[in-house]
Amino acid sequence: MGRVFQERLTRFSELPKVPAFILVLLLLVGSWTASYYTGGTKHAYPHLFYVPILLGAYFFRVPGAWLTAAAAGILAGPLMPLDVDAGIAQPLGLWLFRMGFFLLIGLLTAVLFSQLDRRLAEVNELMEALAQHHVRTLMVLAQLHELRDTSTQGHSQRVAINALRIGQRLGLKGEDLHNLYWAGLLHDLGKILVPDGILLKEGPLTESEFLEIQKHPAFGAETLEGISDGFQAVAEGIRSHHERWDGHGYPKGVKGKDIPLAGRIIAVADVFEALTNDRAYRVALPVELALAYIQREVGLQFDPEVVQAFLELHRAGQISISLHPGDIFQSLGEIGRHFPGRR
Numbered sequence: 001m002g003r004v005f006q007e008r009l010t011r012f013s014e015l016p017k018v019p020a021f022i023l024v025l026l027l028l029v030g031s032w033t034a035s036y037y038t039g040g041t042k043h044a045y046p047h048l049f050y051v052p053i054l055l056g057a058y059f060f061r062v063p064g065a066w067l068t069a070a071a072a073g074i075l076a077g078p079l080m081p082l083d084v085d086a087g088i089a090q091p092l093g094l095w096l097f098r099m100g101f102f103l104l105i106g107l108l109t110a111v112l113f114s115q116l117d118r119r120l121a122e123v124n125e126l127m128e129a130l131a132q133h134h135v136r137t138l139m140v141l142a143q144l145h146e147l148r149d150t151s152t153q154g155h156s157q158r159v160a161i162n163a164l165r166i167g168q169r170l171g172l173k174g175e176d177l178h179n180l181y182w183a184g185l186l187h188d189l190g191k192i193l194v195p196d197g198i199l200l201k202e203g204p205l206t207e208s209e210f211l212e213i214q215k216h217p218a219f220g221a222e223t224l225e226g227i228s229d230g231f232q233a234v235a236e237g238i239r240s241h242h243e244r245w246d247g248h249g250y251p252k253g254v255k256g257k258d259i260p261l262a263g264r265i266i267a268v269a270d271v272f273e274a275l276t277n278d279r280a281y282r283v284a285l286p287v288e289l290a291l292a293y294i295q296r297e298v299g300l301q302f303d304p305e306v307v308q309a310f311l312e313l314h315r316a317g318q319i320s321i322s323l324h325p326g327d328i329f330q331s332l333g334e335i336g337r338h339f340p341g342r343r
């Protein structure tokens with residue numbers, strides 16, 4: 001509620017200069033008309049002049065405040081009788097005093113608005129610095145994770161860029177797209193906490209080892225949530241990237257559209273990338289076989305709409321299959337260095 005009001009207020013303050021000037025002018029004329037036709041300054045209506053004075057200060061700061069206050073002082077002074085019906089003019093001292101008061105109120109308001117401008121500029125600067133700080137934090141985390149397991153180097157970047165393209169195809173925009181990209185880049189961050197003996201094991205995993213691996217989506221999500229509340233949406237995508245459309249995934253076993261869209265998208269990008277690249281326990285599958293696997297899992301492991309978008313992109317040649325392992329953050333050029341969670 002407060003936010004909506006604040007946004008409307010901001011839009012109002014950004015009114016172009018000409019309409020703002022016309023509005024102030026109309027309010028001055030309206031205030032004069034209301035005061036005159038209700039009998040003159042003996043009544044309370046001249047107080048209406050404070051409205052255009054405040055708006056003059058709001059839109060045009062000190063110069064606007066002075067000009068509006070001076071115009072109001074003249075309109076409510078020599079151009080306004082004390083009593084219209086009796087034809088009594090205002091004493092000079094009275095309207096001069098009122099004009100001085102108008103000028104003072106206009107000036108004070110304009111100075112306060114200028115102070116507010118300065119404070120807002122400082123806050124924006126601070127927000128920008130914070131955003132850069134968060135981006136650097138995420139980049140370090142992503143690098144840290146990539147260094148842990150060199151056999152999967154470049155995996156996160158390919159998942160992130162393909163997830164981003166699927167998201168764009170599905171109509172995601174702005175903040176949702178940025179969060180999806182970062183979730184793709186950091187989806188396996190939680191593997192940092194999985195012991196080497198399990199993570200780098202070449203043979204098949206035992207049941208208990210697999211249970212340990214299954215903790216990584218929650219580990220990764222909790223790590224990000226611990227850094228900043230602004231990472232909530234990214235964490236959600238990380239937490240849900242091993243959920244399955246049929247509800248047999250982990251960690252929660254949610255199904256269908258109860259799985260966050262970012263998780264459903266990353267699931268497809270992740271599996272495709274893993275299948276088409278060498279792993280310690282197998283060689284890369286040909287792309288056709290990987291695509292066949294993805295299609296076979298529609299409605300089981302994967303969201304049909306996400307797979308459809310993925311296949312369309314693949315046919316259009318827009319799915320990255322291999323990037324150079326050294327170019328870990330090359331794809332940042334496509335998304336820009338945005339702070340997830342920021343408006």
Ligand SMILES: [Fe+2]
Nearest residue numbers: 187188241242
């Ligand atoms: Fe994973």
